[in-house]
Amino acid sequence: MPNIGSILSSARSAISAHQVAMQTITQNIANAETPGYSRQRAELVPANPQRFPMYTVGTGVAVADVARLRNQFLDVSYRREAGRSEAYNVRTDLLGEIESLLNEPSETGLASTMDRFWSSWDDLANNPTNPTAQGVVRLRGEQVAYTLNGYDERLTELSNRTRAHLTGIITEVNTLGSQVATLNRQITAAEAGGQQSPDLRDTRDRIADQLSKLAGVQVQMQANGTMSVHFGSMMLVDAANARTLEVRNGTTTTIGYVGDPDPLHGIGGQAGEMMSFLNTDAPALRARLDSFARGLVNGVNEYHASGWTAAGDALGGSNWNTALGPTGSRINFFDAAGTSAATIRISAEVAADASVIAAGDVQNAPGNNTLALAMGALRDDVGMAALQTRMGASFGTLIGFGAAESFADHYTSTVTGLGVKASDAKSQYTVFETLTAQADNRRSSENGVSLDEELTLMLRHQQAYTAATRLVRVADEMAQSILNMV
Template sequence: MTSTFHGIELGKRALFAQQTALSVTGQNVSNANTTGYTRQRAEMQDDKGLSLPGANGNNMQLGTGVVVNKLVRLREDYLDVQYRGENQNLGYWDAKSDTLSKIEGILNEPSDTGLASTMDQFWSSWQELSKNPDSAAARAVVRQRGVAVAETFHYLSDSLDQMKDDTLHVIDAKVKSVNDIVDQIGNLNKQISSLVANNYQPNDLYDQRDVLIDNLSKIVNVSVTNHSNGLVDVAIGTDFLVKGIDVNKLEGFDLSNGLKYPENITLNGNPLQLNSGELKGRIESYQKTIPEMHNKIDTLAKTFADSINKIHSSGYHLQNSGGTFNAVSPSDDFFKGIDPITGNILDPTKVDISAKNIEINPAIMDSLDLIAAANEGITGNGQNAQAIANLKFTGNLDFNGTTSTIDDYYRNIIGQLGIDSQEAQRMQGNSDVIVNQIDNRRQSVSGVSLDEEMANMIKYQQAYNAAARMVTTMDQCLDKIINGMGRVGL
């Protein structure tokens, strides 16, 4: 026989179980908009039964009620792996697209203030000078247009240098962010290991750790290994950032300590094995994308200056005494390489003209007469100025192995930049769409649906009310037994 109070115990367990389920539902509703929260479910099971003798010697099992077995996080590990794999691609293309977009902003083409427009005005000034080679006004325009071209080259060079320095600081911030996240994951692993060892379910800590891993996956390509004891290992390639409760940090790069070379970043003493992620995109921008653009602009500046200097130095300029061309002394270069710090003229046999150091010859800045507009010592001759103006259309100039005109070479730079930028934006958009699709699938499993929670709330409420009614019924039965039996005749 079962205890007289067996029904009360059944009702009590039912009340406790439904109350727990209602509390879990309330937790889900409360965190409906919490980033990274994984909805939970109270799993119930019937408790082990009591053996009862039955008719004809058949034993029976009488249930002892319901218990909440565990609180389950409704999460799909496979979707987490997919999400983090695509998130690292998104981070990489975000970085590439950002870099290329900024370079486009620096070059600012097509526009009225870009290098192409400035060079067009420069060629036009030589064309005008060829028509009136003795005009001081025309010479002044040539000199001023040359100054504008040099200043534009300076702006491009300085802006790319500043962008490279800024990228270095972004890389430094990302490295520190990785190390900070790794520390937090390691601390959470420690807390989780101590709770799981005592048969607790630290679901909230699991959520915090998953959010950190998601954030980390956008910066670097990580692989995650889950263990039955609740711990996770996080690795980049074959080297571990987190292994159990042990933490390893990125080293070899820290601007505050003078470590300025991101190619020296190591993990566990080994070179960092990056194949995707924002950090890889930033390092590629620093090491390749920005320097390659800088080299192209320097090549353009050098070929531009050398081509003009070759023609200019073979021409004739006005004598300072005025009136006739100097047919004796050769003309000097129109452009010189000037040290931007000291202001000294650089030796062209040792230092090439570049976007950073290109300047108008200081002698020409002092005297307009030294502009060589003629190709022979005849008054009114402007053939040398015309030859320089024709450089815009000259197609046999050598740009480090590439034969082109000056304008076409620069247009090719702009065109290739546009293609690369569009490709990066397209890949960024594709990655963003895929990440959102996977996240939507993940949210369909792990996210909180208020409609579903409201339905569960009603279900658990009705079950709770029924359990309470059963307790009331059993109380009335016990009251009859205790207060009503054995009172015959009273």
């Protein structure tokens, strides 16, 4: 039968329960600005009642759990957008570095350097026997070669830095994956009694956020409270077990699990975009620069080897062919073996003596400037069409791009294409940065701490706590009254 003791017991349970609730609110307020913190709630439930033959009497209140308020669907949304945002951020940075590498438009860029090279041939055409004009042509040719060499060297440096950064990211992913596995084990042990471990879960979710940004992982919560982390169907973390990733550098850069020869697919975030740069963007730019260098070397040499210097035969008069007659100096302006951006260079003969640079295509005709004019004309598609007519079927193989596309057009399309990619990356980054912020705001509105809401709840629990203490006093007064009656 209910008695004064029952009243005291119910009041004490209320005092204890509301103390826990207020302590939880205090914890929320204290961590209002803590990154990744999820607000907590003391879940109050009626205590087990006392049952009598004709009725049931409550026995107070109990704390069922201190629960963490977290919406997994909002986490999934945030991590998806954050991974994409990080990917486009990296892409924007890398393409921006390539734009800086090419440095266009500028006086030191390849476009201006090529303009000066073609103009030097025009100047030589105006004065075919001038040694100074020949020296300027050699200098301008060297500048073209140095510019292309520099592009290739800096592109290699950028690729190496990116590869090293990718390796560092994968090392970090391995570390974070191991931490998730450890937390899975700790959470399973801590929650064996059926109660949540909010702080451990918050730590694990923060790590999952980082993994999403670094590698675009997918996260799935299991019924036993553990978190699995995977790339598509390939598991990185399963319960208390974590696998180790490695970067493999070969013809292409891939990522795989240690001990498993198959490469992983579906990697996103920063790591995914770095792989895309190393396997697609950097090789594509190098191929365009190499194509330019190959066409330039073969095109210029096609004319120059058939030309004659003011002295007649630059090699000392031994170019007669009994069947064909004189065939030109046969001196290449560029080294014929250097047909890539990395290897293009002035030929040894031209480097040693600028007087071997030919302006005409007729032997023993000092004023002839036909070859120099043809060289200068290569700056536009008319000159390229003339070169194609001259070379015939070998044009497509040796030059590598159509006659309708001049050297300037070829390089301009390279720079323009890069600019379009960079602009698109910036736009996409802006879009996904906004989507990430929106997803984070939605998540924070549910998971985060609202000081106004917490203070309101604190006031309610304080009032309930005060009422419970008054019940204790009432019960005490009732007990004293009974004692006084004895």
